[in-house]
Amino acid sequence: xxxxxxxxxxxxxxxxxxxxxxxxxxxxxxxxxxxxxxxxxxxxxxxxxxxxxxxxxxxxxxxxxxxxxxxxxxxxxxxxxxxxxxxxxxxxxxxxxxxxxxxxxxxxxxxx
Amino acid sequence: xxxxxxxxxxxxxxxxxxxxxxxxxxxxxxxxxxxxxxxxxxxxxxxxxxxxxxxxxxxxxxxxxxxxxxxxxxxxxxxxxxxxxxxxxxxxxxxxxxxxxxxxxxxxxxxxxxxxxxxxxxxxxxxxxxxxxxxxxxxxxxxxxxxxxxxxxxxxxxxxxxxxxxxxxxxxxxxxxxxxxxxxxxxxxxxxxxxxxxxxxxxxxxxxxxxxxxxxxxxxxxxxxxxxxxxxxxxxxxxxxxxxxxxxxxxxxxxxxxxxxxxxxxxxxxxxxxxxxxxxxxxxxxxxxxxxxxxxxxxxxxxxxxxxxxxxxxxxxxxxxxxxxxxxxxxxxxxxxxxxxxxxxxxxxxxxxxxxxxxxxxxxxxxxxxxxxxxxxxxxxxxxxxxxxxxxxxxxxxxxxxxxxxxxxxxxxxxxxxxxxxxxxxxxxxxxxxxxxxxxxxxxxxxxxxxxxxxxxxxxxxxxxxxxxxxxxxxxxxxxxxxxxxxxxxxxxxxxxxxxxxxxxxxxxxxxxxxxxxxxxxxx
Numbered sequence: 001x002x003x004x005x006x007x008x009x010x011x012x013x014x015x016x017x018x019x020x021x022x023x024x025x026x027x028x029x030x031x032x033x034x035x036x037x038x039x040x041x042x043x044x045x046x047x048x049x050x051x052x053x054x055x056x057x058x059x060x061x062x063x064x065x066x067x068x069x070x071x072x073x074x075x076x077x078x079x080x081x082x083x084x085x086x087x088x089x090x091x092x093x094x095x096x097x098x099x100x101x102x103x104x105x106x107x108x109x110x111x112x
Numbered sequence: 113x114x115x116x117x118x119x120x121x122x123x124x125x126x127x128x129x130x131x132x133x134x135x136x137x138x139x140x141x142x143x144x145x146x147x148x149x150x151x152x153x154x155x156x157x158x159x160x161x162x163x164x165x166x167x168x169x170x171x172x173x174x175x176x177x178x179x180x181x182x183x184x185x186x187x188x189x190x191x192x193x194x195x196x197x198x199x200x201x202x203x204x205x206x207x208x209x210x211x212x213x214x215x216x217x218x219x220x221x222x223x224x225x226x227x228x229x230x231x232x233x234x235x236x237x238x239x240x241x242x243x244x245x246x247x248x249x250x251x252x253x254x255x256x257x258x259x260x261x262x263x264x265x266x267x268x269x270x271x272x273x274x275x276x277x278x279x280x281x282x283x284x285x286x287x288x289x290x291x292x293x294x295x296x297x298x299x300x301x302x303x304x305x306x307x308x309x310x311x312x313x314x315x316x317x318x319x320x321x322x323x324x325x326x327x328x329x330x331x332x333x334x335x336x337x338x339x340x341x342x343x344x345x346x347x348x349x350x351x352x353x354x355x356x357x358x359x360x361x362x363x364x365x366x367x368x369x370x371x372x373x374x375x376x377x378x379x380x381x382x383x384x385x386x387x388x389x390x391x392x393x394x395x396x397x398x399x400x401x402x403x404x405x406x407x408x409x410x411x412x413x414x415x416x417x418x419x420x421x422x423x424x425x426x427x428x429x430x431x432x433x434x435x436x437x438x439x440x441x442x443x444x445x446x447x448x449x450x451x452x453x454x455x456x457x458x459x460x461x462x463x464x465x466x467x468x469x470x471x472x473x474x475x476x477x478x479x480x481x482x483x484x485x486x487x488x489x490x491x492x493x494x495x496x497x498x499x500x501x502x503x504x505x506x507x508x509x510x511x512x513x514x515x516x517x518x519x520x521x522x523x524x525x526x527x528x529x530x531x532x533x534x535x536x537x538x539x540x541x542x543x544x545x546x547x548x549x550x551x552x553x554x555x556x557x558x559x560x561x562x563x564x565x566x567x568x569x570x571x572x573x574x575x576x577x578x579x580x581x582x583x584x585x586x587x588x589x590x591x592x593x594x595x596x597x598x599x600x601x602x603x604x605x606x607x608x609x610x611x612x613x614x615x616x617x618x619x620x621x622x623x624x625x626x627x628x629x630x631x632x633x634x635x636x
Contacts, residue, residue: 021625022459054626055457055506055575062502062551083587090575091506091525092547 003031011042011074011110013103017049020057029060032067041073044106048079053087065096074098078106113162115191116208119148119263122201123235127263132290134162137172138199142255142287149243149259152200160191167191167206176200233371236264240375244382253386254285257353257379262287264375265339265368267355271296273303274343274351274383281307281351298354302340307349312341312376314369339364341376345384353379398460405464406431412471414441416605419636422514423449426604427631428612430576430624437463438574438627441471444514450478452509453572453631455526457548462503469495470505470549484510488522488546488557496553504550508543508572510559517564517635522557524549527575527590530597533568538598541570569607569634571597576626580615583622588615604632 001018012035016028035043043064047053053061061077068075076098080088088094100106115131129146136145139157146160154173161168168188171178179198180189191197193208240260244253258270269288273281281303286296306313315338340354353376355364409431417425427440437456442449452474456463473494477487488509495505508529510521521529521541525548528540543560564570573593580588596614600607608630615628 054579055455055504059457059502059504062504066502089545090527091504092523092545093525093551095547096551 001027003028005035008107009111011044011107012040013044013046013107015046015049019052019054020050020060021052021054022056025054025056025060028057029063032060032064036067036071041068041071042110043068043073043075044103044110045075045077046079046103046106047077047081047084050079050084051081053084055091058087058091058093061093061097074110074112076100076106076109078103113165113167115160115167115206117146118205118207120203120205121150121263122152123239125232125236125239125264127266128207129266129289131160136160138204139172142259146204147259147262148199148202148204149256149263150200150202151243153202154200157199158197161188163188169197233374236371237374237378240264241378244378250383250386250390251285253379253382255287257375257382258285258287261353261355261372261375262289265355265364265372266357266362267339267364268357268361269296270353270355271298272343272351272353273298273307275307275349284351296354296356298340302338302354303352306340306342306352306354310342310344310349312339312369312373314339314364314366335359337363339369339372341369341372343376343380343383345380350380350383352376401461402459405459405461408461408464409437409439409467412439412441412468414443417442417444420444420514421636423512423633423635424604425449425451425631425633426608427453427629428608430612430616430628432576432624432626432628437467438576438629439467439471440572440629440631441474442631442633445479446481447514449512449514449633450474450509451511451572451631451633452507453526453574453629454505454507454509454549455574455576455627455629456503456505458501458503462501466495466503466505470507474509478509478511484520484522484559485557488524488549488559489555492524492549492555492557493553495550496555499550504548506548506575512564512570512633512635517566517568518561519564519570520559520561522546522559524557525551527573527578530571530573530594531562531564531568532571532597532602533565535565538594564633564635566635567602569602569604569632571607571611571633572631574627574629576624576628577611577615577630579626580619580628581622581625582618582620588618592618602634604634607632607634 001016001024003016006013020028065075078100098109100109117129119127131146137156137159138146139155140153141155154176156172158172158178159170168190170188171185177184181196191206193206195206197204243260244256254272261270271283272285274284276282336356337359338356340352342352343350425442429438437458439454442451454470456466473491477490506525508523508526512519521543523543524546530538531541532538541562544558546557547555578588578590578593596611600610611630
């Protein structure tokens with residue numbers, strides 16, 4: 001998995017690429033924790049490059065959402081393919097996240 | 113008070129030391145005041161102390177005596193220049209106080225490094241190899257490397273730097289001839305030169321050497337003689353060894369550099385081997401932990417249930433080698449069948465203990481005429497409380513009234529259930545989707561109800577079944593699972609076995625990444 005960051009108007013857009021599973025999720029978790037530690041509370045996760053997410057990956061997303069609440073930040077997700085979205089739906093997590101249809105709308109949600 | 117001694121090792125190497133203090137232990141340990149790194153010397157061999165303006169010696173080892181001029185010593189013996197102490201197979205010559213002043217001629221600590229040539233040098237290296245082979249942990253090995261460097265090259269201070277997993281070079285062991293160990297400053301430029309390019313360096317005059325021009329860290333402590341060698345193995349530089357002295361005290365030579373380079377390559381090999389051994393040990397601990405988790409997991413599963421007049425139930429759980437976290441349970445009480453299939457997001461002992469908690473909570477809450485949605489809320493509250501690790505549990509669970517086939521189920525973030533019947537083939541019963549257990553503490557769950565007709569079978573499973581992959585990376589998927597359930601024999605034991613066999617055939621030897629659980633309930 002590779003992760004790239006882009007800054008846009010006070011929001012950081014994190015773009016993981018590849019599978020977010022039990023072997024790679026720790027890398028993403030450390031990356032997101034690092035952003036939180038640096039005070040970056042407005043985070044958009046770009047799923048366009050993510051082929052698959054496992055329950056370990058969902059835990060990373062839950063931790064991100066929890067930090068967002070604790071730090072009064074904003075978290076938005078976008079760009080999920082059908083199978084990734086289905087994993088969120090199966091776990092009942094769709095209601096827990098702001099899942100935007102486009103990058104612009106995700107940015108807008110994270111800036112609000 | 114100071115005392116100058118010359119140590120004569122059994123193998124012929126000579127080493128001169130200047131001791132400072134009034135109470136020093138002599139021994140093999142790197143923490144001794146006078147270290148004699150030789151296997152024949154005890155860890156705490158003898159004590160040197162000052163009294164009446166003179167040095168005295170006292171034996172500390174009951175089994176390994178200290179001889180003074182070839183006579184065993186009893187209590188305290190006074191030392192005078194010219195005395196020879198025998199410890200193990202090494203001799204310590206008492207030379208007296210050092211010549212005072214900074215203009216003291218550099219001691220000639222190691223003959224072998226100078227003129228005695230190749231054979232003495234090979235002797236030293238041989239000895240270094242043997243000594244390093246005794247170290248079992250990385251810190252021990254690093255101390256030993258510095259100890260050997262000190263006894264052979266007699267610097268004033270030395271440091272070993274190793275590359276961290278993040279890529280930077282950090283000091284991991286330091287040593288000083290006099291005084292307690294503490295940080296030893298090394299110029300970044302020198303580190304980059306030696307470790308970055310893999311080239312040894314001999315810096316005779318820090319202020320003038322272009323490699324160190326402008327590097328404050330060495331200049332502030334005066335003009336020093338510095339010798340440094342990379343620790344290189346096949347994968348590049350693991351780190352480096354740097355030895356330094358005030359130039360007036362000890363000037364290193366090209367011979368010293370050659371010797372340090374040879375010692376560094378011996379050390380690099382051992383550092384790599386010890387590091388690999390420690391990694392292997394960590395892996396063994398992890399594997400042991402996973403084995404414990406597996407035992408916990410399997411010991412929690414219920415025994416096969418004999419067929420009942422109204423229902424027969426069977427389940428299978430194929431644990432993955434490394435992941436783990438699935439659970440199933442079922443029992444009949446008060447004319448109702450209770451059942452659960454759950455998947456803890458996580459692995460190892462932590463996940464296994466979580467599973468034990470979920471099973472215990474389900475057993476405790478699910479009884480009598482308890483509502484399934486209330487059972488869900490209770491389990492959820494318990495595990496959501498203080499859930500900092502973000503462990504969550506997806507579960508499909510509920511109860512069936514044996515007389516009527518009325519089923520009430522909660523879908524807590526789980527894969528949809530499947531009903532197989534004569535009338536419809538296979539279909540998903542409609543159950544409201546709730547969030548996984550442990551995520552939202554005050555979540556309000558709602559159950560779904562349907563009737564399982566006589567002869568129909570309810571199948572629950574975990575995502576290990578649908579997410580199973582073959583060597584080409586294709587996923588088994590929900591469609592193949594539905595087809596396998598439709599084609600299987602209807603007896604629950606045969607059904608779960610044949611579906612598991614279809615999944616295994618699909619995997620065609622690819623490693624199973626997640627637990628696979630299947631539970632089948634057939635109404636008779």
